[in-house]
Amino acid sequence: MAKVTQDHLNVNGTKFTIDDSWLGESLLYTLRERLGLYGSKNACEQGECGSCSIMLDETLVCACLVLTGSAIGRDIKTIESLAPEGSLSVIQQAFVDAGAIQCGFCTPGLLVTIEDFLDDNAEPTELEIREAISGNLCRCTGYGRIVEAVRIASKASTDMEGAADDGN
Ligand code: FES
Numbered sequence: 558m559a560k561v562t563q564d565h566l567n568v569n570g571t572k573f574t575i576d577d578s579w580l581g582e583s584l585l586y587t588l589r590e591r592l593g594l595y596g597s598k599n600a601c602e603q604g605e606c607g608s609c610s611i612m613l614d615e616t617l618v619c620a621c622l623v624l625t626g627s628a629i630g631r632d633i634k635t636i637e638s639l640a641p642e643g644s645l646s647v648i649q650q651a652f653v654d655a656g657a658i659q660c661g662f663c664t665p666g667l668l669v670t671i672e673d674f675l676d677d678n679a680e681p682t683e684l685e686i687r688e689a690i691s692g693n694l695c696r697c698t699g700y701g702r703i704v705e706a707v708r709i710a711s712k713a714s715t716d717m718e719g720a721a722d723d724g725n
């Protein structure tokens with residue numbers, strides 16, 4: 558069977574050489590099964606649930622829909638890059654504070670999605686928040702606490718920016 562000849566994958570700032578993936582192998586499979594990055598979850602493998610959301614060259618994508626071969630040399634960021642080991646990003650802390658995590662299966666994909674969303678829209682309305690997370694399915698929370706977490710993160714980020722501006 559044909560195999561992909563790979564240079565490297567750039568994942569979270571590290572170059573990984575992968576020389577035996579199949580032509581049809583998904584990036585989600587590679588991240589989880591070859592690189593041991595289990596934060597991106599595998600639920601539907603059809604681009605329907607958002608649990609495998611990652612950033613590819615600054616664009617939010619479902620890793621289950623990306624061929625590993627097409628990601629060679631591109632900039633990949635997964636949930637593992639959101640905060641240094643042992644600490645929480647603003648949005649991760651907001652999820653904790655809002656009680657927005659139940660089983661947690663949807664959480665990594667939501668966090669990557671929301672991080673990207675707040676980068677572009679620091680003070681979103683509720684409608685904008687709900688639209689932004691509409692591609693991420695959660696079977697547990699009913700979404701109310703997730704929306705609340707986004708509000709908390711939005712306020713915390715704008716407060717921090719305000720404090721930084723005052724210090725200048
Ligand atoms: S596992 Fe990729 S969208 Fe569901």
Ligand code: FES
Nearest residue numbers: 660663695696697
């Ligand atoms: S917390 Fe269980 S699927 Fe969202």
